[in-house]
Amino acid sequence: MIRAAKLNGLASYKYxxxxxxxxxxxxxxxxxxxxxxxxxxxxxxGMAAAA
Structure with a gap:
């Protein structure tokens, strides 16, 4: 799930x-x-990963 979150542009902890x-x-x-x-x-x- 962490990898899927990252692949979808999410900050894994916030997600x-x-x-x-x-x-x-x-x-x-x-x-x-x-x-x-x-x-x-x-x-x-508000779970988008910081750019």
Whole structure:
């Protein structure tokens, strides 16, 4: 998952923190799928890797 996060332009630590904060709020498969590195909305969650 760390490699997938990096390949999708995410800061891996911020990504993991964000995912672990959101997991308790997930109620459907779609909610969990939205947290995958290739589905995450960078501008909404602020997990973009620093350039």
């Amino acid at each position: 993991y923190v964000g995912v672990f904060e959101q997991i308790p709020h997930c109620q459907s498969v779609e909610d969990f799928e939205a947290l995958l590195p290739w589905n995450i909305q960078l501008e909404r969650v």
